[in-house]
Each structure stands twice: as C-alpha cells, then as structure tokens.
Amino acid sequence: MKFDDKVPIYYQIKNYLYHEMMTGALEPGDKLPAVRQLAVDLTVNVNTVQRALGEMITEGTIESQRGKGNFVTMDKNRITQLKEQLIVEQLERVYNELHALNMTDEQIISSLKTYIAGRGQQHD
C-alpha cells in the first residue's frame, strides 16, 4: 500500500479500515484479516498494525477476541455515526481551507462543481 509520508502510517491504516467499513467491504460482525496478514498486505510491521487496531478497539469500532481475531463492531449505529463524522470532517476541512483563501461560499461551491464536471476528461 502507498502511504503519505507526511502522516503516521498507523493513522493511515485506521483511515483505510474506516473506509473498508464505510463502503461495506467490512460489515458489522465481519472478521478482519489476521494482524500478521494485514502487516504483510500493507507491507508494514505487526506492531504498527497493532497500534492502529489498538486505537480502534479503544474507540469501540472493532472488537478483539484473543485467539479468534478482530471483528467489526455489531453496532451498526456506530458505523453510521462514523461515516457521518468522516464526511463532516472532510467538508469542514475544505470549507475552512478554501474560505481561508478568500473564497466566498458561492465560489467554493461552484469551484467544486467545476472540478467535478471537468473531471470526466482525463480520469476513470
């Protein structure tokens, strides 16, 4: 996996797993890949994986069963809340960033529209 060297790997692993949960690749109750397998898949050390999982366990996003594995929480509400939270965080960030660049609300919205519209050309 490709990581941004400006932010801690364990933090990016958390985000990766969040997204797997948000998109349904990992559903409530699902068993995650074994920590050693995740380490191989992501080409990182087991301890780094463990650090990410440890935080998610503390948060209650995943549940650990020693000897069995790590499992996505059965609390679907939590997943929904998490998704909403991730979305708002992103919106908040762009808004603040673009607003700090002296753009008006209207300019922010229209620039996003333009960006998305102009996207079809060279991507996907």
Added chain:
Amino acid sequence: MKFDDKVPIYYQIKNYLYHEMMTGALEPGDKLPAVRQLAVDLTVNVNTVQRALGEMITEGTIESQRGKGNFVTMDKNRITQLKEQLIVEQLERVYNELHALNMTDEQIISSLKTYIAGRGQQHD
C-alpha cells in the same frame, strides 16, 4: 500557533506562509518577519523555520537576501498559480475522500451545500 501533531511542523509552516501570501497578508515583494521572530511567533525553533523557508526558497516562492531578510517573490504569476494549485489540491482531496465513501457526484455537491447552509447557525 497550534499545530497538528500528525504532520511535520515545517510543513505546516509552509502552508501557513502560503495562506498569508494567498490572502494578501503578504504581498509580492513584502519582507517576511525575521527568521528568529517567526520562530518566536510560531513558538518553534529557528532551524524548523529555516527548513520551511529553505524549501520555499528552492521553489522560488520566496527569495532570500543574506543580511537583509526574506522576501515574497515579485512574480505575481507564481502566486496565482500557487493559489490555483492549493485550491485544486483541496477539491481533489475532498472529492476522492467522499467518493471513496461511496458518495455520488451529486451527493458530494449537495452535502457541501447543506454543510455550508447549516453553517450559519453556530459559527461566525
């Protein structure tokens, strides 16, 4: 200044100065605060400031005059390009993030509208 401990300080300093330039707080030809002053203002070490400035000098965003100070480039075109670049980077990021959360283009745009509309309530 408050820093996000998930990303290097020198990198955040660069972004801070970029924004100062984008908003016009620092205009082309303007003299930046002395490195030691910046270090005090940002409550950071001189070397950390220097690392940020060093990269910006290499980029050509600012120009250094030994014994005199650091100055914003006179090349207004560069400032404009930089602003456009910063905007696109933000749009790209938000788009990719939200798209990865299974949102459609329309949902992304409308969620931003909703966010901005609902913003007036508790902020500014």
Added chain:
DNA sequence: CCTAGTGTTATATTTTACTATTACACTATA
C-alpha cells in the same frame, strides 16, 4: 570601524514512529 539586525549552518540531544525479533496467551481442532 563597530554594532545590531539579518540569513545560514553545524553539533548534540530528545522524542516519536517504525521496524525486527521474540515471546507469551488464548482458541479451535485434529
């Protein structure tokens, strides 16, 4: 010429993230 203000550079130290490696604890199952 001296001094204060500026950028630049270097050394040593601390802290944090990450890695490598090993060991331990628990579960399921053959």
Added chain:
DNA sequence: TATAGTGTAATAGTAAAATATAACACTAGG
C-alpha cells in the same frame, strides 16, 4: 494433548523531526 492460528506485548535498534545552542556571513547605519 499437540499444533496451528490468532491477538498481545516487550525489547532493542533505526530514522526523521524538532529542539537547544552556538557560531559564522552579510548588510545597514551610526
């Protein structure tokens, strides 16, 4: 009960970022 698969934890080492501190180089002005 042995073994393979799982999570958990500790130790030691490396690398990068940031700090503290000091010195050097240049400029302007008295």
